[in-house]
Amino acid sequence: MDALLLSRIQFGFVISFHILFPAFTIGLASWLAFLEWRWLRTRDTAWRDLFFFWTKIFAVSFGMGVVSGIVMSFQFGTNWATLSEQAGNILGPLLSYEVLTAFFLEATFLGVMLFGWNRVSEKLHFLATCMVALGTLISTFWIISANSWMQTPAGYEIVNGVFEPASWWQIVFNPSFPYRLAHMVLAAFITTCFVIGGVSAAYLLRGKHVDHAKRMLKAAVIFAAITVPTQIFVGDQHGLNALEHQPIKVAAMEAHWEHHPGGVPLVLFAVPNEKKERNDYEIAIPKLGSLILTHSMDGEIQPLKSVPADERPPVKPVFYAFRVMVGLGVAMLLVVLASLWAWRRGRLYESRWVLQGWRLLTPAGFVAILAGWYVVEIGRQPYVIYGLLRTADAVSPTLAAASVMASLIVYAIVYAIVFGAGTWYLLKLLRKGPQPHEPPPRRDQGDKTPARPLSAAGEAIEENA
Template identity: 55%
Template sequence: MDFDALLLSRIQFAFTIAFHIIFPSFTIGLASYLAVLEGLWLVTKNEAFKSLYLFWVKVFAISFGMGVVSGVVMSYQLGTNWAVFSAVAAPVIGPLFAFEVLAAFFLEASFLGVMLFGWKKVGPRLHFLATVLVALGTLMSAFWIISANSWMQSPAGFEGTVETGLRAVSWLQVIFSPTFPERLVHMVLAAYLTTALVVAGASAYRLLRDPGEGESALALRMAVGMLAIVAPMQLLVGDLSGKDVERHQPAKLAAIEGFWETRSEQAFHIVAWPDRDIQGNHWELSIPKLGSWITGGATDAEIQGLRDFPREDQPPVLPVFWAFRVMVGLGVAMIGLGFWGAWLCWRGKIIHAAAFLRSCVLMSPMGFVAVIAGWMVAEIGRQPYVIYGVLRTEDAVSPIGAGEVSTSLLAFLVVYAVVFSVGALYILRLLAQGPVTGVHEEPPTPHRPPGWALAAAPEDPGEPGHKASDKADPNGEDRP
């Protein structure tokens, strides 16, 4: 393998974006969760919602900052490592990135200060508005980034060539490219699932240590509800997205499924070992005809195979094939965890179900793994193109040497290892501490049905007239 500037630039971009995507996929969902918590507190006056908000807003602040720092590197690399791509595509995708900064990031940044430090300085409704606007900003940011990436996956609404440069002729077609709607919903739901798993895992960890911790029990029920509803929805949206891939990127679809020959009644390969050198699979565990039914909607649907494409136009099959199965397998596990938790909630046994709580802890990082696996399917499956069918990856790299790229790659490895390890460890430390404010939930009794009801936070029996949240800050300043 020749570690030239092209390969090193691809490795560097893959490394940095894999780190970066962890934080937006978490903060998008967490910002919406915070808005829900504060809204429920305003409506119900349940102090447990406020305690949860004050706890998770600290985690959000750190994650948001780390996401901003890692995102700056993306822009840096577009200029240094992928200058040809920037020069060719900037008239089309440049405005999309600018809209993301102006309409989304500035909105988040403008109201983030109010959200973090305005708890005692502005009214509750104004503070809630700031939280909602931050959540809206994260969703708008996802809108513009997925729009730009979707245009690179299925370019539309432009004219020109690589030699003359590309120019938008229809901004509606550029922004709302053919694969954009399903991909946006798929990404937002993935962010919500990632957040739900982290909340469930952190809450389950606390409940394993203290089953009577009221806020953690409440947060766990909310996370379970999100998993039970959103995980099945994600499976359906993923199927729609897969059908878009079949229409617009047939080579990627063939790599995802390990299809080499064009034929009807394609089998679905549960596991296999694809090999582009032999243009086939070394071994397969398959279900006959299911592949055609899943991708084409009928068992006799004809699905194009990779042998119809020249080898130089085929994506790397092995990482795409297995990354897709990791993503889908984790999605099925999320559905199972959500249904399991919903059943335990219905029976009122979720707080003391040790096996389920440990499963939540084990599954807590799996949302990030699924997001990275999905990104690998989308980006590696697009190869050998940066802009599908328009600009090849080998033609998009900057005219620089391998030495310069290897130096910057080494610097990124060192900086990321130090900065992000410290940040991640601090977040884990916060999660382990939990929202400890004194709210203690009694185990369910026959006289108080557990169900899905969210009971108000009980008062501390040792201090009549004082709620647990009054003790959250010994100085009386209960702020993030």
């Protein structure tokens, strides 16, 4: 293993951890805003209990997301110095805007949201919760803009081998950005939605926290009924955009090697054979691929063989990851349809098949997000900036393989400890479930201790462990 391969493995390892927690908190922040709005509207204490329960989950997830994000940013200087040198004038400002406009906003109002209950007015506290939710979306805006520019670069000029900005409007709103932003935000919302629905289904199956679980499951079904079909439409539009700007990525997603003048088949299953440039054990439906990919029965896509082998991405991981993502999306849609049918019959909370479906798909959003990112990132290879800068040319020139291997081992050990402990704590919080929230001290009694939604969490958990 050379420094290039190890650096790619290390970056893939770190970003695979990092993307999960921000994606979860994007949806969770908006869920918290909804819960607090319901509490303010109805004064029903069950909504308040749910707000404090999910606030604990959000705080832990947010902390782990920050930690993994900091580690990831170091690698641009240590492992990918050439990329930073040549594209830093564009990527640097985009990432800085994310910190200035989003992270500061989140961090500032997060303190008010976590510790300001009954210490600030109800309207101000609700505003803080909404600002945290808005901050997560703004953060997504800039991160996706930077990544999309690397996929479909625009608004630049190259001066002495360095990318210089020519139009920031074209850089930020590059050709793939709107589709990728909508796709990612919906994926984050759906991920959170299925965690909420899965947790509530588990409570109902166990007969615990029944009232809270019914509220959560009902909200999850309604939201999923809106977002899952919308995501299918957005994904289709995103695919059309990728076909226009990154046709070889689409060919790898579908494992299409040859021209099909009469219509491209839809490959349901195959074992791509990159050495012989063909598919083994292929199961395909004639012409259906053209209909899905081009919206025409006889439409064509550029095949893998139309470019040299060193211009193609690795086909197998892209092909299989895409099918994992699509398969989970179909499973989610089926569960949503079954839930709506059970709801119509008045059996949403009693149907064990529906509840088991939600419970089994609790982690489906996380898996689908990882699979989607593998499609996106591996599919643009061999380029780090598509069509302009190869990944092999972006790595730090003096980087030693031994140092990358050592840091990768350290990352693996530290991540196993930190994220293992964090995930264990989250699971214990989820098993504990929402509890009645004790009223905080009144301000007119002279107690100035902030109301802390995270306080006493450890004691409550250990007592029930």
